[in-house]
Structures are given as structure tokens and as C-alpha cells.
Amino acid sequence: MLSEAQRRAVLDFVRIAGVVDDLAQRFKSAGHELALVGGPVRDALLGRLGKDLDFTTSARPEQIEQLLAGWADAVWDIGRAFGTIGARKGDWVVEITTYRADSYDPDSRKPAVAYGDSLEGDLLRRDFAVNAMALVLPEKKVVDPFSGLADLTAKVLRTPGLPADSFSDDPLRMMRAARFASQLGFTVAPEVVAAMTDMADRIKIVSAERVKDEIVKLVCGAHPRAGLELLVDTGLADRVLPELPALRLEVDEHHRHKDVYEHSLIVLEQAISMESRIGDGSPDFVTRFASLMHDVGKPATRRFEGDGRVTFHHHEVVGAKLTAKRMKALRFSAEEIDQVARLVELHLRFHGYGTGEWTDSAVRRYVRDAGPLLERLHVLTRADCTTRNKRKAAALRRTYDHLEERIERLSEEEELAAIRPDLDGNQIMEILGIKPGRVVGRAWNHLLEFRLDQGPQELEAARAELLRWWREQPESAAGT
Structure with a gap:
């Protein structure tokens, strides 16, 4: 189902990211599966591959860390609780996550992390079919159990399983649907729109920070109108904007x-x-x-x-x-x-x-x-x-x-762009014989307004205006 252009995109990726073959061989030699997955596969097929690579594997976090040692320029484990180990190799940023089979509490979008035992099971838990494709390494075999390639060609967003199940697990995925509509210019399948409409109230369990991040990405996408209209039409905007x-x-x-x-x-x-x-x-x-x-x-x-x-x-x-x-x-x-x-x-x-x-x-x-x-x-x-x-x-x-x-x-x-009064605070205090305080600020603001009204002034003209203003102030009569 790949077009010739898409085939070239995949081959170009493999050629440019030669480090992937070395990494994949390390995992295979240790008896573990490794696959490029999600956004990088989608973006490679769209001809917009970046420098961030996501992998999924049968290896556990401690095993991933061991296999990265000696290969990566740097390794970090900030995502260990979710089965993810990160690394940098040259210009590439790599995240490798153990197969997941998470379960969710209905009142929280934070999963109880559980490791899975198959690539297909891991792909099923992803947000959309276009993000549920994998490139198995080192064989470079495309795995697409949910017809993500067809959706990519048709420019449509569908969920791998039932939309209601996906959004019940993680309501933020409803926001991501609108964001991808903006970023990719894709339409959203009718059954997905229907589930978003029915379940819009579920977005309330998502933190404001996560909602904000999706709104920013949506607004900064190539087609923000599409994403915004989807939020409004489904009722999500009533809850978040x-x-x-x-x-x-x-x-x-x-x-x-x-x-x-x-x-x-x-x-x-x-x-x-x-x-x-x-x-x-x-x-x-x-x-x-x-x-x-x-x-x-x-x-x-x-x-x-x-x-x-x-x-x-x-x-x-x-x-x-x-x-x-x-x-x-x-x-x-x-x-x-x-x-x-x-x-x-x-x-x-x-x-x-x-x-x-x-x-x-x-x-x-x-x-x-x-x-x-x-x-x-x-x-x-x-x-x-x-x-x-x-x-x-x-x-x-x-x-x-x-x-x-x-x-x-x-x-x-x-x-x-650098408009200032013609006299600074020290000059004001010296001319008026006053100490630092609110009066200096009021005098400064008055001279700023004078400068805006009259344009740049010679120092004597500014001094004369300052003294004129000062004679009208109650502090002057009081000798402050």
C-alpha cells in the first residue's frame, strides 16, 4: 500500500539513521525485539522525519539501560516508572519503551503501568491508527495491524480499537485528535467525532497543564481552524476554552x-x-x-x-x-x-x-x-x-x-522604542532637592508624559517643566 514516494521516505530514513541498525543488532543479539514506532514512522511516511526517534521493545527498562551503555553518548531514566529509557546518539534523541499493557482508573488518566508481551498488543493501546504502525528492526518490516497506512493515505484519524475505550482510558486523546487535525490537515472519522461529543465531559479529569500543551500545539499547527472547529463542534471547547x-x-x-x-x-x-x-x-x-x-x-x-x-x-x-x-x-x-x-x-x-x-x-x-x-x-x-x-x-x-x-x-x-523622560531619577532628586520615594516616580511619569506630548526636549526645557510641575504639588509647599 506504500506509494513509491513513501517507500523512498522509509529507505531514506534507514539510510540517514544508520545508527538504528547498530542499535537493533544489539537488541537482537541479546534476544529482544525492537521496533521503531508511532510518530517517527508516520512522519517518515509523510516525508517530515525529525531527530526524535521512539522505539518499543520486549526488553525491560534495566535491560534497555544495559544495552544502551557503550552505544549512546548519554543515557537518562527519567521515564523509568513508565518503562522508558532515553538516550542521545550524535544528533539523534532516542526513547525506548517496554511493550505496554496498561490499565486505567476511570477517575484518572494516569495508568497503572503494566508491561505487555507483544508488539501488536502495544500498538493497540496507542491513540490513533496512523500512530499505531511499527517498523520492526533490523528486518525493516512494516507492522500495521490497524490499517494505519490506509488512514495515512486517506488523511483520516481513527482509533486502533473502539474510540470510546480509547478516550475512556485517556481523555487527553480527544484533544490530540483536534491537534492532529490542525498539524496534519487530517479529517477525523465520524465515529471518533461521535465519541468525542459523547465523552467531552471526561476531559475534566485531565490537568490544565496538559490541556494547555495541546491547545498551544493546535493553535501553532498548519491548519488551526480545523482543530478549533472540532473542539467547538464536539463540545470540548465548552470545557477547555x-x-x-x-x-x-x-x-x-x-x-x-x-x-x-x-x-x-x-x-x-x-x-x-x-x-x-x-x-x-x-x-x-x-x-x-x-x-x-x-x-x-x-x-x-x-x-x-x-x-x-x-x-x-x-x-x-x-x-x-x-x-x-x-x-x-x-x-x-x-x-x-x-x-x-x-x-x-x-x-x-x-x-x-x-x-x-x-x-x-x-x-x-x-x-x-x-x-x-x-x-x-x-x-x-x-x-x-x-x-x-x-x-x-x-x-x-x-x-x-x-x-x-x-x-x-x-x-x-x-x-x-526607548522613550524615556529627558531627566532621570537622580537628576529629578537633585533639581528638586528631595530624597528617593514616590514623589520621584510621580515626577518621572509626568516628564514621560511631557516627552510624549512634546517630543525630545533640551535639558533646560525639561528642567523648567519639572519645576513648573513641582510648584503645583502639595509636597512642594510642605518642603518635602
């Missing part, structure tokens, strides 16, 4: 607002198309997630006005708070939460630009408020235009082009 399905607002009878859910997915796709502007152009989770979440404040702020209009006043502020709350619940880092929430809060700021009426002061504040997120904000703001009116879309692009040109010009003149 409820702000997303909440965007499916009923459209008012006069159609005065867009389908916010569909709009958000389009904004995500458009942001992805502009990722070359950010860093090295690789998937940027912060920008992608902010694009997805930028309108989550709309359901809570929707109002039907007397003239038939629909408004969402301050939805960017509400959305930023909801985004931060959800990301905190999913155990994202404080830095990631701050970055995404800040982009959500700022995504409407540009629309006050009109046709270019902002003063230089307003442009400086735009740059100051975005800080290191400026390029991401550029992408999000541009992606947020989903109008089908070509004239309106072109006008918005031209206006934002103009804003970016002004930012670039001012940056060259004033080093906007």
Missing part, C-alpha cells in the same frame, strides 16, 4: 453585526498569513492566540440600541480580562498572559486614527503602549479587517500603512 464557542452569537434580525465566531477564525488565518513580519516567521503562539481571542469580550458587552444598531462598547477591555483569566486557569506563564491580554486590549486602538488625524504625541503613545508587542499589534490590527467591501478594506490598509510610515519616521528621529 468556553470563550470560543460563546462567540457564536445569534445574529440580530437586521444583520447589523458579523458572525463573531467566524470573524475570529478568519482573523486568525489572516494573522498567520502575515507571520513573516514577526521574528523568523515560525508559528507565533502569542499573535495567533490574541487573534483568536481578540473579540471574546463581545458577548458580555453586546447591546441593542434604540435605532437598531448593535454595539460592543469596551469589549477590548472586557476581552483582555477574560483572556487573562482563561490563560491563568490553563496555567500559562505570566509573561504569555500579559502579552496576549495586552494585544487584546490594544487591538481597537488604531481605529481612533481616523484618516491620519493623530498627533505625533498620539503616535508616540501608540508605540509606548505596545512596547515590544508593536510588530505583533501591527499584524493583529491588519488581520482584524475582514470586510468583503474591497474599497473599505483597501482604505484601511492604506491608513495603517500611513500609521506605520509615521512610526518609522518618528522612530528614526526620536528612538521611539
Whole structure:
């Protein structure tokens, strides 16, 4: 069933990873079976093999460790409790796991580790048929008891056994189905979708950290819309990312607002198309997630006005708070939460630009408020235009082009990215004759606002403004 291209992919893998033959011979000589298994086999067939290799074996962990000694450059046993020993050989990272036949407690996704006695039994416990193929070594024989090759060709995800059994054992596999739909562009078999829908509530026993990891991989995949739609359609999103399905607002009878859910997915796709502007152009989770979440404040702020209009006043502020709350619940880092929430809060700021009426002061504040997120904000703001009116879309692009040109010009003149007051804290204390404290911070902030309003100042002008401000402060009269 292998195409010629797939055959070449397998042969290329075997040729490139010559170390595999040596490793396999070690296991065979010791009387143990060894097979390349799971993702590496799938990825080799897809022509996207990486440097991480997963093996399964009849050997027990202590035997694996002995066989790796003298062969690997480094060995670690952090996964010993689950039958896994890791190693590094040159550029390759290897994990070798004893055949498994685990059992699961219905209230936990942590298995009671039990070793199996056959390769086929080990493959049966894997998540999807495309991940339940093995290449037996050193014979290089493909073992495919669940038609994973056929599924790979058809680009479909099925479970090796009954979906309900698989998801009951490990509910996180439901999230992985959505993640693989995103990463590989595969469809999910109807019976798998049905089981995900019926068992969505089981995801509650999975830790927030594991759910977060799957969401990140899904959002950073090549086809995130497919994975997100699967989460929403099966009800999983209601449990792990409820702000997303909440965007499916009923459209008012006069159609005065867009389908916010569909709009958000389009904004995500458009942001992805502009990722070359950010860093090295690789998937940027912060920008992608902010694009997805930028309108989550709309359901809570929707109002039907007397003239038939629909408004969402301050939805960017509400959305930023909801985004931060959800990301905190999913155990994202404080830095990631701050970055995404800040982009959500700022995504409407540009629309006050009109046709270019902002003063230089307003442009400086735009740059100051975005800080290191400026390029991401550029992408999000541009992606947020989903109008089908070509004239309106072109006008918005031209206006934002103009804003970016002004930012670039001012940056060259004033080093906007490093805007600081024209006087530092030591100079403020010396001029005012005060000691360190809150007053120094207030003076510094005032001079920063003065700098944003007026642009760079000579030291005498900054000193004069500081003294003017100081005369109006109660501490001045008190001689503080």
C-alpha cells in the first residue's frame, strides 16, 4: 500500500539513521525485539522525519539501560516508572519503551503501568491508527495491524480499537485528535467525532497543564481552524476554552453585526498569513492566540440600541480580562498572559486614527503602549479587517500603512522604542532637592508624559517643566 514516494521516505530514513541498525543488532543479539514506532514512522511516511526517534521493545527498562551503555553518548531514566529509557546518539534523541499493557482508573488518566508481551498488543493501546504502525528492526518490516497506512493515505484519524475505550482510558486523546487535525490537515472519522461529543465531559479529569500543551500545539499547527472547529463542534471547547464557542452569537434580525465566531477564525488565518513580519516567521503562539481571542469580550458587552444598531462598547477591555483569566486557569506563564491580554486590549486602538488625524504625541503613545508587542499589534490590527467591501478594506490598509510610515519616521528621529523622560531619577532628586520615594516616580511619569506630548526636549526645557510641575504639588509647599 506504500506509494513509491513513501517507500523512498522509509529507505531514506534507514539510510540517514544508520545508527538504528547498530542499535537493533544489539537488541537482537541479546534476544529482544525492537521496533521503531508511532510518530517517527508516520512522519517518515509523510516525508517530515525529525531527530526524535521512539522505539518499543520486549526488553525491560534495566535491560534497555544495559544495552544502551557503550552505544549512546548519554543515557537518562527519567521515564523509568513508565518503562522508558532515553538516550542521545550524535544528533539523534532516542526513547525506548517496554511493550505496554496498561490499565486505567476511570477517575484518572494516569495508568497503572503494566508491561505487555507483544508488539501488536502495544500498538493497540496507542491513540490513533496512523500512530499505531511499527517498523520492526533490523528486518525493516512494516507492522500495521490497524490499517494505519490506509488512514495515512486517506488523511483520516481513527482509533486502533473502539474510540470510546480509547478516550475512556485517556481523555487527553480527544484533544490530540483536534491537534492532529490542525498539524496534519487530517479529517477525523465520524465515529471518533461521535465519541468525542459523547465523552467531552471526561476531559475534566485531565490537568490544565496538559490541556494547555495541546491547545498551544493546535493553535501553532498548519491548519488551526480545523482543530478549533472540532473542539467547538464536539463540545470540548465548552470545557477547555468556553470563550470560543460563546462567540457564536445569534445574529440580530437586521444583520447589523458579523458572525463573531467566524470573524475570529478568519482573523486568525489572516494573522498567520502575515507571520513573516514577526521574528523568523515560525508559528507565533502569542499573535495567533490574541487573534483568536481578540473579540471574546463581545458577548458580555453586546447591546441593542434604540435605532437598531448593535454595539460592543469596551469589549477590548472586557476581552483582555477574560483572556487573562482563561490563560491563568490553563496555567500559562505570566509573561504569555500579559502579552496576549495586552494585544487584546490594544487591538481597537488604531481605529481612533481616523484618516491620519493623530498627533505625533498620539503616535508616540501608540508605540509606548505596545512596547515590544508593536510588530505583533501591527499584524493583529491588519488581520482584524475582514470586510468583503474591497474599497473599505483597501482604505484601511492604506491608513495603517500611513500609521506605520509615521512610526518609522518618528522612530528614526526620536528612538521611539526607548522613550524615556529627558531627566532621570537622580537628576529629578537633585533639581528638586528631595530624597528617593514616590514623589520621584510621580515626577518621572509626568516628564514621560511631557516627552510624549512634546517630543525630545533640551535639558533646560525639561528642567523648567519639572519645576513648573513641582510648584503645583502639595509636597512642594510642605518642603518635602
